[in-house]
Amino acid sequence: MTDHLTLAVTVEAPAERVFAAMTDWVAQGRWMVGTRVRVVDPPGHEVGARLEAFTGVGPMGFLDTMTVTQWDPPRAVEVRHTGRVVQGTGLFEVVALGPQQSRFVWSEQLVIPLGALGRAGWRVVRPVFGRGVMRSLRTFAALVEAGELGGGEIGAAGA
Secondary structure (H helix, E strand, C coil), rough: CCEECCCCCCCCCCHHHHHHHHCCHHHHHHCCEEEEEEECCCCCCCCEEEEEEEEEECEEEEEEEEEEEECCCEEEEEEEEEHHHHHHHEEEEEEEEEEEEEEEEEEEEECCCEEEEEEEHHHHHHHHHHHHHHHHHHHHHHHHCCCCCCCCCCCCCCC
């Protein structure tokens, strides 16, 4: 079974700054609820780069391993989730709405593991997961708008 989830937030900032903030992988820990990201292949800004995100509290949680499969600054990054728990694809898009406003769109096409048990569990977890991602996106927008994220040209330079 697969499931698709798409959430978005408007950010009062140029697309290049939103993209730079979105692709500052290590800084995701500042805005993504309960998640710490490590770049396996620095700087992590190209197709083939590998990332690891641990989501949880303390030692309890899971490791989400990913490979960048699309790199299109300042518009989109796609990752393939390759972990034991999380599999599928994630697409992170920035849509310029004007010179100082953008939309950050977070989409996941997830493969739900464990057959019927996984489907039943996902029905319970999905609403909580969606609320957590939405809260994270709002925090992201606030940090970018405050100038605390996206100050560099990390992703926009394609480095």
